[in-house]
Amino acid sequence: MERKEFEAWLDNLSVTFLSLVDLQKNEALDHLIALSGAAQLKHLSNNLEALLKRDFLKLLPLELSFYLLKWLDPQTLLTCCLVSKQWNKVISACLEVWQGACRNLGWQIDDSLQEALHWKKVYLKAILRMKQLENHQAFETSSLIGHSARVYALYYKDGLLCTGSDDLSAKLWDVSTGQCIYGIQTHTCAAVKFDEQKLVTGSFDNTVACWEWSSGAKTQHFRGHTGAVFSVDYNDELDILVSGSADFTVKVWALSTSFCLNTLTGHTEWVTKVVLQESKVKSLMHSPGDYILLSADKYEIKIWPIGREINCKCLKTLTVSEDRSISLQPRLHFDGKYIVCSSAIGLYQWDFASYDILRVIKPPEFANLSLLGFGDIFALLFDNHYLYIMDLRTEKTISRWPLPEYRKSKRGSSFLAGEMAWLDGLDGENDMGLVFATSMPDHSIHLVLWKEHG
Numbered sequence: 001m002e003r004k005e006f007e008a009w010l011d012n013l014s015v016t017f018l019s020l021v022d023l024q025k026n027e028a029l030d031h032l033i034a035l036s037g038a039a040q041l042k043h044l045s046n047n048l049e050a051l052l053k054r055d056f057l058k059l060l061p062l063e064l065s066f067y068l069l070k071w072l073d074p075q076t077l078l079t080c081c082l083v084s085k086q087w088n089k090v091i092s093a094c095l096e097v098w099q100g101a102c103r104n105l106g107w108q109i110d111d112s113l114q115e116a117l118h119w120k121k122v123y124l125k126a127i128l129r130m131k132q133l134e135n136h137q138a139f140e141t142s143s144l145i146g147h148s149a150r151v152y153a154l155y156y157k158d159g160l161l162c163t164g165s166d167d168l169s170a171k172l173w174d175v176s177t178g179q180c181i182y183g184i185q186t187h188t189c190a191a192v193k194f195d196e197q198k199l200v201t202g203s204f205d206n207t208v209a210c211w212e213w214s215s216g217a218k219t220q221h222f223r224g225h226t227g228a229v230f231s232v233d234y235n236d237e238l239d240i241l242v243s244g245s246a247d248f249t250v251k252v253w254a255l256s257t258s259f260c261l262n263t264l265t266g267h268t269e270w271v272t273k274v275v276l277q278e279s280k281v282k283s284l285m286h287s288p289g290d291y292i293l294l295s296a297d298k299y300e301i302k303i304w305p306i307g308r309e310i311n312c313k314c315l316k317t318l319t320v321s322e323d324r325s326i327s328l329q330p331r332l333h334f335d336g337k338y339i340v341c342s343s344a345i346g347l348y349q350w351d352f353a354s355y356d357i358l359r360v361i362k363p364p365e366f367a368n369l370s371l372l373g374f375g376d377i378f379a380l381l382f383d384n385h386y387l388y389i390m391d392l393r394t395e396k397t398i399s400r401w402p403l404p405e406y407r408k409s410k411r412g413s414s415f416l417a418g419e420m421a422w423l424d425g426l427d428g429e430n431d432m433g434l435v436f437a438t439s440m441p442d443h444s445i446h447l448v449l450w451k452e453h454g
Contacts, residue, residue, distance in 0.1 A: 055084075055086070057086065057087055057090050058086050062090070062093075065090055065094075066094045066096065066097070069090075069091060069094050069097050070094075070096060070097055070100070072097075074097075074098075074101040074104075074123060074127075077091055077097060077101075092116060092117050092120050093116050093117070094116055095114060095115075095116040095119065097116075098116055098119035098120045098122070098123050099111075099119050101119075101123045102119055102122055102123050102126055105123070105126045105127065105130055105426075106377040106378065106391065106393075106425050106426060107122065107123075107126050107425055107426050107427060107428070108424065108425035108426065108427040108430075110427075122427075122428050125428050125453065126426065126428065128453070129426065129431055129453070130398075132451070133389060133398055133399035134398060134399060136399060136400060136401060136402075137451070138399065138401075138431075138450065138451055139387075139401050139435055139448050139449060139450060139451055140448075140449055140450075140451045141446065141447060141448055141449070142178060142447045142449065143178075143440075143444045143445065143446055143447065144161070144163070144173050144178055144180075144444060144445040144447065145444045146171055146180055146183070147163065147165040147167050147169065147171065147443045147444075147445075148165075148167045148443060149165050149166035149167035149443060150165065150166045150407060150439065150441075150443060151163050151164070151165045151166075151407070151414065151439035151443060151445060152164060152165065152166060152188070152189060152190055152409070152414055152439070153165075153189040153190055153191050153192040153201070153202075153414070154192070154414060154415065154416045154437055154438075154439065154445070155191075155192045155193050155194060155416070156175075156416055156417075156418050156434060156437065157194065157195075159174065159175055159176060159433060159434075160172055160173065160174060160175065160181070160194075161173045161175050161418075161434070161437060161445070161447075162192045162193075162194045162199065163192075163439070163445055164186065164188075164189025164190075164191075164192040164201055165189065165443070166188055167443075168185055168186060168187060168188065169183055169184065169185055169186060170183075170184055170186045170189055170192060170199055170201060170211070171183045172194065172199075172213065173445075175418070175433065175434045175447065175449070176433070182213045182214075182216075184199070184211055184213070184216035185216060186199075186201055186203075186209065186211060187201065187203040187204075187205050187207070187209060188203050188204045188205060189201045189202070189203060190202050190203055190204050190228055190229060190230050191229060191230055191231050191232045192232075193232055193233060193234065194213070195236075196213075197212065197213060197214075198210055198211060198212055198213065198219070199211045199212075199213060200232050200234055200241065201232070202228075202229030202230060202231060202232040202243055203228070203229055204228045204229075205228075206223075206225045206226060206227060206228060206229065206245070206247075207221060207222060207223050207225065207229065208221075208222035208225075208229055208232055208241065208243050208253070209221050209222065210222075210241075210255075210258075220255075220256075220257075220258040221258060222241065222243070222251075222253050222258045222260070223258075224251055224260045224263075225243065225245040225247050225249070225251060226245075226247040227245045227246030227247035227248075227270070228245065228246045229243050229244070229245050229246075230244055230245065230246060230270060230271065230272045230273075230330075231243065231244040231271065231272060231273045231274045232244075232274065233274050233275055233276040234255050234276065235255075235276055235291065236255065238255075238276075238291060238306075239254055239255045239256050240252060240253070240254070240255060240261075240276070240291075240306065241253040241254075241255045242274045242276055242293055242295075242306070243274065244271030244272065244273060244274040244295055244296075245270070245271055246270045246271075248265070248267045248268060248269065248270065248271065248297070249263050249264060249265055249267065249271065250263070250264040250267070250271055250274055250293070250295045250302075250304075251263050251264070252264065252293075252306065262311055262312075264293075264295065264302075264304060264312075264314070266302060266314055266317075267295065267297045267300065267302065268297070268299075268300075269297035269298040269299060269300075270297055270298065271295050271296070271297050272296060272297060272298075272330035273294075273295070273296040273330055273331070273332045274293065274294065274295050274296075275293070275294040275295075275332055275334045276291060276292075276293055276306065277291070277292055277294070277334050277335070277336055278290065278291055278292070278336050279291075279292050279336050279352065280335070280336030280337045280352075281336065281337050281352055281353040282353065283352075283353045283354065285305070285315050285316075286305060286315070290305060291305075291306050292304070292305060292306065292334075292336075293305075293306040294332060294334050294339065296328060296330070296332050296341065297328075298327050298328060298330075299319060299321075299324045299327055299328060300317050300318065300319050300328075301317070301318040301319075301328070301332065301339065301341060302314050302316075302317050302318075303315045303316045303317075303318070303355075316355050318339065318350060318355065320341075320343050320348055326343050326344060326345060327343065327344060328341050328342070328343050329341070329342045329343060329344075329370050329371065331370050331371040331372065332371075333371060333373065333374040334352075336352065337351075337352055337353075338350065338351065338352060338358070338374075339352055340371060340374040341371065342369065342370050342371035342381070344368075345360075345362060346360050346361050346362035346363075347360065347361040347362075347371060347374075347379065347381075348360055349361070349374075361379075361390075361392075361395050363390070363395060363396070363397065368383045368384065369381045369382065369383050369388065370382055370383065372387075372415075372416070372417040372436065373417040373420050373423050374392075374423065375392075375420065375422075375423025375424040375425070376392070376423070376424040376425060377391065377392060377393065377423065377424060377425045377426075378390065378391060378392060378422070378423045378425075379392055379423065380417050380423060380435070380436070382403065382415070382436070384403075384408075385402065385403060386400040386401060386402055386403060387400060387401040387402075387403055387435070387436055387448060388400045401448060403438070403446075403448075404440065404446055405440075405441065406438040406439065406440055406441075406446060407438070407439045407440060407441055414438060414439045415436070415437065415438035415439070416436070416437055416438075417435070417436060418433060418434025418435050418436060418437060418448075418449075419432070419433045419434055419435070419450075431450050431453075432450045432452070433449065433450060434447060434448075434449055435448045435449060435450060436448040
């Protein structure tokens with residue numbers, strides 16, 4: 001058939017085909033397909049794929065593609081990345097998707113970083129770490145050996161761990177290497193806190209002492225308590241040291257002179273924890289920047305405005321039961337915004353601006369869990385057998401790690417949390433270093449550390 005004849009025939013066929021109803025059109029196509037050979041069927045297949053399987057990600061404006069992608073879960077998105085190079089390019093460029101995926105895992109997001117591929121890589125790293133946590137493979141252990149009697153006091157800061165022992169010594173350890181940096185002769189230590197120059201110790205001999213690391217010399221001696229000193233805290237800027245004792249009192253001292261400035265009374269049990277911290281919220285009783293002292297015993301937490309005046313009065317006493325039927329455990333968290341303490345029945349969180357109880361967390365396994373650390377996203381808890389990580393958004397335990405038979409302490413000082421920044425959200429960098437430390441019956445110190453990323 002000549003070209004002109006063919007075109008005329010095709011025009012007539014098109015007019016006739018368009019005049020048919022759908023059922024007749026389908027029958028006509030079936031008839032033509034039945035008459036077709038291999039070449040025609042291949043041609044038909046290639047053209048149908050292009051007509052029916054349109055790449056909407058390629059055809060849509062980028063903004064609309066991003067909007068649609070936000071409705072997919074991250075795992076589906078990763079699968080979609082395998083469809084084609086174009087899909088991988090578009091999906092990997094969707095900043096909001098990957099930032100949101102990281103947030104949902106409890107990862108911190110720096111909004112100043114606007115590179116989508118960076119957050120996709122952070123997400124891939126994040127799901128690996130979360131799988132390790134869920135499979136109880138995120139940590140590893142090591143030991144520090146050097147004391148010859150029980151270790152009763154621990155304090156951690158910036159990669160360094162201080163230990164105080166009944167062998168009348170205190171040691172400063174580099175956690176990453178396990179090396180002892182300083183070892184000095186002291187009294188029996190029930191509590192320790194340190195900085196680059198000095199070590200402050202609370203003792204079973206009812207005193208507090210300040211020591212110089214470099215020389216081991218005692219530079220200050222604080223005498224006045226009539227019971228063992230279980231907790232100490234200090235602030236160089238205020239020139240104040242505070243101590244909590246078995247004599248039911250809290251003493252406020254001039255750090256530089258060891259002169260007792262005030263004795264705070266009102267507790268009816270051993271004061272096992274004192275915390276000196278800046279307020280970060282405003283209320284009728286304090287403003288941001290005010291220094292606050294918290295002191296805790298078996299049943300009560302007392303709040304003192306220590307930064308305003310030395311002869312301060314107790315602002316508030318927090319309890320969890322009027323009849324003292326529920327006791328508090330000697331672990332206290334205060335970050336200037338929230339106060340958190342554990343009890344036999346759960347975790348209590350108070351709003352520091354109002355002193356109201358925000359929530360009580362009572363997971364099924366909480367029978368004997370104690371508080372180690374509390375953040376915006378995660379809480380670190382432990383009992384006689386395991387270390388637990390709780391997702392505070394769901395109040396579910398997401399990981400646990402077995403613990404050896406460590407030395408028990410009713411005062412809560414022979415075990416502690418290490419790095420705490422990750423409790424506010426992992427960021428791909430802060431999941432490293434010390435997680436937990438405790439003293440052992442053989443006088444060693446058992447360490448739980450983040451395992452390095454593979």
